[in-house]
Amino acid sequence: PESRPPVLIGAGDVNAAMDSARFTFVLDIPPDFEADVLAGRSPAAQLLIDATAMMQAGIGAGQIVGILDDEIGRFARREAAAAPAPVGLQVRYAFNQALDTKWFMGIMATINNITMLAVLLAGAALIREREHGTLEHLLVMPVRPAEIMTAKVVANGTVILALTAFALLGIVRGVLGVPLAGSMTLFLAGTALYLFFATALGIFLGTIARSMPQLGLLFILIVLPMTMLSGANTPLESEPKWLQWVMQFVPSTHFVAFAQAILCRGAGLEVVWPRFAATVVIGAVFFALSLRRFRRHLAAMR
Template sequence: MNWRNVYALGVKELWSVLKDPVLVVLIIYTFTLALYSVSKGANTEVKNASIAIEDLDQSALSERLDQAFLPPYFKEARRLSSGQDIDTLMEQGKVTFVLQIPPNFAADLRAGRSSELALQVDASAMSQAGSGAEYIQQIVAQTISEYFGLDLSTKVSLVTRAYFNPNLDTTWFNAIMQLVNNVTLLAVILTGAAVIREREHGTLEHLLVMPLSASEIMAAKVWANGLVILVAVVLAIFGMVKGVLGVPIASSTVPLFVLGTLLYLGSVTSLGILLATLARTMPQFGLLAMPTFVVMQLLSGGTTPLDSMPVLLQHIMQLVPSTHFVAMAQAVLYRGAGIGIVWPQMLAVVATGLVFFWVAFRRFRKMVSS
């Protein structure tokens, strides 16, 4: 491999990207507006949840319960009249929670008798259903305790301390994970589109009549497109993630994350070239790339913990470089881990990347020779 040829071809790839306004706009949008909108818009904590109350007691206690659900966790409670069809209301998706207060609720508690509240939950709103029910339970218990002037808590209390994200702010989590997902998405699209574009425009044949090898052509596409994404990642960390979104990332952890991203780009850009060799046209490449990206995004540990997946699937995902990159990114940017902790993940990224590069190179060389 002649590295001067690789450098010259890579410069050509950079100019191809910079002269394509659609790709430039896509890169800017992906690491700015798309990153911001997902980080701010996709919340998993309880926020502005809709709740309705069917008050069959009509007591001072039930009135206080009605006023206990306040923003930003809940919208203003909707009062339901007796006999109103709750099932229809929930089927229409107008409320997520319905709290039913039985008759003589306050009188039974005052007399020392037990009483039950009914809480109906629309479980299709998965991001709010589970934690929202716990919020409601805590609010009801606290309101009743304050109303009767009694401490209804148990003798053993659970004190919770949240590390690395003490405010449980979804924005902090979404910003980093969306940045990782964008790296995967753009790396696959840019390198794959570069191969398809060369073939559709006929410029690949021009390269083949020159004293160039398939390895030089492929290596140039990997480093050039990887460099574009790496620069965009660094600018996004300091400009969007730390600057606009205010995620408290220690500047000392950024170099290690950039190094891990560099290693990861070698494997994921090879994946883009591999998919491009399996497709003959740009639409076919899109149909191959999107399901691949979705699977990598959902099963790499960024959306749901890897430990919650089936054991067989956990073993399979160890062969995918995005799994190790997500683990490395979370450890470095969330917990401030050093290289002494994340070196196994970085080594796994390199190992899986070499396999991806080797398979992609064989496919690319076969495509070039044919």
């Protein structure tokens, strides 16, 4: 009851399963393990761990080692003479071998700030334009609502992409010394896809809020829970099943998943393309809904 039921996989499938984040822990039990335990030869079992989420890796490793020690100790005492430490368990940490907190927190802070800046900058731009009367000036120009909204999405997205590249290369890797395992180009491409959703969400909230304080309150009620439940702070697997299912329809969940896969585990497009596709599809649907709301908002101002 302390963990999910174990899944049996072949030795040749271990690397692909861990690279794709299918498993966090893989226990490698060698051939003739039972016979070696009974003979008192102290065989070694290997525990492979995905240390992308460092806290989960540390807690899980301790639990698994404790479970194995108890079970193997009971087995050895029942079937053969008691012997001290009948099995030596070798632990191998992958993707964060030093268990350095900076490796996880530096990347996750950048990912969370991308969502925060995209929503707040796009929403604030719309509210400020309405407060200063510049939005009415746009209404008398020969531009359509889709062009106005797309311009805001592209402008804010470009600024955030540039800041993201600077933060990862200059601060996370340059100052903090965190290695970025995967392709920055691939990550920035995925971030650009995600920003269509995040900036559209900001504009959607900007059409609802009448002032910056109201936008801040809506941000707390909507964006903060969305970020906390996306897997950036705690593993998605620790949430109830129904909530895991709901979060699959939120692009931030897929954004966090492919960002961790690329930056922490060095995944390529062949691994993260399903996450990219989900981000595009869900983001496009919400962009269309936000555009519809934006059109109504402009029509009410005429």
